[in-house]
Amino acid sequence: MDDPVILTCAVSGALASRDQCPAIPYTPLEYAAEARRIADEGGVMIHIHARRPDGTPSHAVEDFAAITDAIRAEVGRGLIINYSTGALGVPLETKQAYLRELRPEVGALNMGSMNYAKYSARRKDFVFKAVFENSFDDITALLATMVETGIRPEHECFDSGHVASLDPLLDMGVLTPPLQVSFVMGVTGGIRPTARNVAHMAEQVPDVPHQWGVIGISRAQWGLLAAALSLGGNIRVGLEDNFYLPEGEMARSNGDLVARGARMAIDAGRKLATVDEARALLGLS
Incomplete structure (x- = not known):
């Protein structure tokens, strides 16, 4: 576990609203304020789903651009910019348009089809x-x-078969290591969110230079992050994934969640990556 921990924050997602959590950012300036909190608390990557200023999810180039410009004005190169490409019913060409126009440092790439649901036992x-x-x-x-x-x-994998989908891409030579592989755990339809499954997923990553990490959905998140930290992985927090601190209190901002993730990493005996270290580990220029 020599590599430091790359701490990512997913600031808003596309589904959550302020009715559910008042801290969800809508406007570019609100995204920028969250970016400052993330950087100040030890985060080095910000994962972005764009919104219009009224909070409506957006995949328009101008909305991604306005949010990115505001973040860069606030933190400069103090955070790695990571765009989502995961969305239901959004044309491929729309996703390609904002990637080509704006060129974030990292782009999420979902690695397989699946049933995707949220279930209420109540x-x-x-x-x-x-x-x-x-x-x-x-x-x-x-x-x-x-x-x-x-x-x-960033290869987002919701089950172990999605990790195996890296194999043909490597064999074709269209992927160049180091890989960034993220295990999304806790979605109904994907792999169960257990510590044993974190280890299982980590064992499936192809034997090439890579970084792996865990994206834990809902309140199972904190146990998954603890497992990842103990096994040498990276972690993601943020209001896209989970609104609540481990004690059950709703976070007041993304900064609260980043601060807790950073503390967990240090308590596990891991060092937090600086943004320059994270760029080097991920093969970014």
Whole structure:
């Protein structure tokens, strides 16, 4: 576990609203304020789903640009910019457009199709359910866009088969290590959020230079992050994934969640990566 911990924050997601959590940022200036809190508390990467100023999810170039410009004005190169490409019903060409135009340092790349749902045991019913389609055709097209624009992919894997989907891309030579592989755990339809499954997923990553980390969804997050830290992985926190601190109190900002993740890393005997160290580990220029 010689590598320091790359601490990422996913600031808003596309689904949550202020009715659920008042700290969700909507406007570019609110994203910038959250970016400052993230950087100040030890985070080095910010994962962005764009919104319009009224909070409506957006995949428009101008909204990603306004948010990114505001973040850069606030923290400069103090955070690695990471754009989401995960969305239901959004055309491939739309995602390619904002990647090509704005060229973030990192772009999330979902590695397989799946049932994607949230289930309520209290209601005995699904809160929502959908098919999250990520065909190999779409994966390779998005990857080609990232390669041609110098964006490093972050491979988001919701199950162990998604990790195995890296194999053909490596064999074709369209992926260049070091890889960044993230295990998304806790989504109904994906792998169960257990410490044993963190270890299982980590063992599936191809034997090439890589960084791996855990994205824990909902309140199972903190145990998953503890498992990742003990096994040498990186961690992601943020209001996209979970609103609550381990004690059950709702976070007042993304900074609260980053601060707790940073403390967990240090308590586990790990060092936090600086932003320059993180760029070097991920193969960013």
